[in-house]
Amino acid sequence: MDEIESCIEIAMDDLESSKLLLEAGKYRNSITLSYYAMFSIARALLLKKGLVPKKHDGVIALLGEKYVLEEGFDKDLASRFSRARTIREDASYASYDYFDLEAAKENIWLAEEFISEARKFL
Numbered sequence: 001m002d003e004i005e006s007c008i009e010i011a012m013d014d015l016e017s018s019k020l021l022l023e024a025g026k027y028r029n030s031i032t033l034s035y036y037a038m039f040s041i042a043r044a045l046l047l048k049k050g051l052v053p054k055k056h057d058g059v060i061a062l063l064g065e066k067y068v069l070e071e072g073f074d075k076d077l078a079s080r081f082s083r084a085r086t087i088r089e090d091a092s093y094a095s096y097d098y099f100d101l102e103a104a105k106e107n108i109w110l111a112e113e114f115i116s117e118a119r120k121f122l
Helices: 003-023 027-048 056-071 075-093 101-119
Strands: none
Touching: 003 027, 003 101, 027 056, 027 075, 027 101, 056 075, 075 101
């Protein structure tokens, strides 16, 4: 399996795990994995163009440059992906837990839409 296919598989696995965590009431972890589903599919897109960013900022910036501006990837979804990173950081590092069912459902919906859009370019 090549690296692009591996990223796609990881994205789908993370999305599935996010849904299982949602069902188990583990909203903070669900949010984290739905973000990583988007991150992995975004990496697959960049790998398709021979780009290998090492950090989250690089993935977000290059997605905007190489896919939103040059290929017509949905700008709103890309922007929401960027905001989802901040939510994921809060979910991963904050000492408080304000994540609820609705926030987790919203992030899963976003991940599904983002992955669907990304597949158009893969």
